[in-house]
Amino acid sequence: MADNAGTRDLPKRMSRSIFDVMEIDTRLLGMIGAFIVICVVFDVWTGGRFLTPRNLFNLTIQTVSVAIMATGMVFVIVTRHIDLSVGSLLATCSAVMAVIQTIIMPKWIGVEFGNPIIAPVAILAGLAVGAIIGAFHGWLVGYLTIPAFIVTLGGLFVWRNVAWHLTDGQTQGPLDPYFKMLGGIDGTLGETGSWLLGVVAILFTIYLMISARRNKISHSFPVKPIWAEFAIGAIFVAAILGFVWTLNSYDVPVGRIKRLFEARGEVLPEGYSEGYGVPYSVIILIIVATVMTVVAQRTRLGRYIFATGGNPEAAALSGINTRLLTVKIFAIIGVLCALSAVVASARLNFHSNDIGTLDELRVIAAAVIGGTALSGGVGTIYGAILGALIMQSLQSGMAMVGVDAPYQNIVVGVVLVIAVYVDIVYRKRTGD
Template sequence: MTDINQNPQAAGKEEGPIGRFLRATEIDPRLIGMVGALLLIWIGFHVYAELFLGGGTFLTPRNLWNLSVQTASIGIMATGMVLVIITRNIDLSVGSIVGVTGMYMGLLQVEWLPQYLGLGHPAIWIITVIFGIVLGALIGALQGSMIAYLSIPAFIVTLGGLLIWRGVAFLAADGRTISPVDETFALIGGGPFGAIGATGSWILAAIASAGVIWMIVRGRGNRRKHGFPLRPMWAEYFMAGLGVGLIAVATWVVNAYPWPKGILKQYYEGLGQEVPEDAFISHGYAYPVIILVVVAILMTVLMTRTRFGRYVFAIGGNPEAAALSGINTRAMTVKIFTLMGALAGLAGVIGSARLNSATNALGDLDELYVIAAAVVGGTSLAGGVGTIYGAIIGALVLVSLQTGMVLIGFGDGSYRKIVIGAALVLAVYLDILYRKRLK
């Protein structure tokens, strides 16, 4: 077995250095484009603030940490929206599902469970999280069944769901805000106490780095075993170094953001000590970010390593052919919307925990940002094309645009909506151009 690109002279007649590099490393050119756009947004906002506002605040550990936490709930739902859009459907109800699950979780842990278990019982937050995810899954299954077995278009079913579930959330508590939530539950939303600290972050980084190296070694072994062409060794080393390097940089950034002085004072007062002059306690990775990473890994495995994932792409490529080949497209539709609902319920957990309350505004307009994140991340509205990592990068792009506009003084929601809308239209246009080029 020989490495690919063994004859550079022959390849060089048709490809330039960039083309040969991309072919050897097997990096998706669209991924490079998305990452490049993200970096331009970050650098652009930072330079603008540096030149016109007297100091760049975007590329700081504090802002990047907050950016990662803010991306978590949208990114989690975007991974499910990828499956929905790949199969040529749409789900406009995810924001309302976040709202209704968040409201019922608030009622459950603040007003209902304490009556039977007692205030602050350690099982309250566990029951609440399970309840929220299951409730979201049941709502998704109901909508998926209507789409699959009653032949009602997904647009209409989920548009109705957008209105219905938002109304149910309001009626559940008569428009009241439910707070504060269980203390342990609130940690899921992030914050100084909702993170794993510096030591835990470096341990997690070491595990993740070992996982990257294991995946590359295992992948090369599988290629050799099945007779597939191998990547050049330099490409393998490059990909391993890139993965480990990105993990190390991300870990350094989250560990460079210290606890605020007020939290430090509260922490040391609880220990009965004075705050040391050189006190520095890192946030580390926040729980919402860890949840997002776990969801992304599981969804990637689901889409690329299972029969379920192959069926999703088959349905998106040609629904009629998929049905004729024996795929139960109706059952698949129900499963996909059930999964989407469960992920929306999980996002409701993070959202309500982060706010330390359940409000009627929870999840408002999230459906638009989730759909936009999936599309900006390369998921085609024509169906059959999409990636999990692309959706997460798309979510990061949108959240970066919102955060950056606030930091440079354009905090009005109207400006943010204009920018997000323009980004969505541009992403669809670029997808059209990309598909034409493939033809």
């Protein structure tokens, strides 16, 4: 009996040791597994329509706006705060940018609609507004010691109605054509550009892995076996190539290609086709994710954020200016809200009063589902993005099978509660 028990326990010990050797986050594996299950279930349920290139392309661009804000929400929650105003702040930034494009620049200043200068001016103004409002929230929380829940709850009401006032309650659009390119389907790299991006991403990934290994060796830290490095590298390469191939597989409608050829004075060759490729909005998300990850893992600001979240009192006693840190964190999420406003309004090609509605709940849910602990001190950027993708997959899948919006929100709420419970159980068992 003792021998049999030992034999039964052996596979479990081996699987754990493999994950330890390869330094793979088992919680991340669980999230990826959940995402795969969701995709397979809805693909079967919809008769193979969920995993088509067209739907995956749409799923990708629909996830970007919430995912961008979720990366900033990680920093906020890690420091034991919360931000309930992100959806309303997005609306205010969107309203500012829309008014600049449709009223101020063309009517007050006389810059013709479609001028290349309009989009940059509008975006810079939106980013500035987001940073100022976010920093103001941080000042109220950090220096006046008003709880973040109250400050941002007030912001939820204030900025939603400021957005309404800026536009007199009217939908603003159409937006500048150059601005519109940042929304997704109207601005992509094309097939060739997407493959080049994939190659650059692979080379950058390999460089990061080699650099990290050399850094560990130089500091006499233990490193993974070479086979483990190659295995993980192969997984990353396969994921990047698969992602690019999927987006390239969604073909541009023939009628649209024909119009583009006619605009150039050319004739569309018979049988010609081309794919959309990687949207510019996804590139924005990739840049944001990279920058936020570097900030979290490689900078003094990131170390201060996680140290403060782990033990605020000890962080203050060690010399960290936690008040100024709070201002910086809320300014960061303010900028990210403005960037999300760019993507969201550009995808719709107009600003509407309901833009960003309930996004605050989706953003918080994405961060929590992605493993950010509400108790503070723990969270990852890639986890938040994956959490946003899981939520959007659920909502898109339910919409495709005809589930009404109220029931979709019920399911998302249940999933959020289950995710928090699973996270609690996981941390208790792993001792985190």
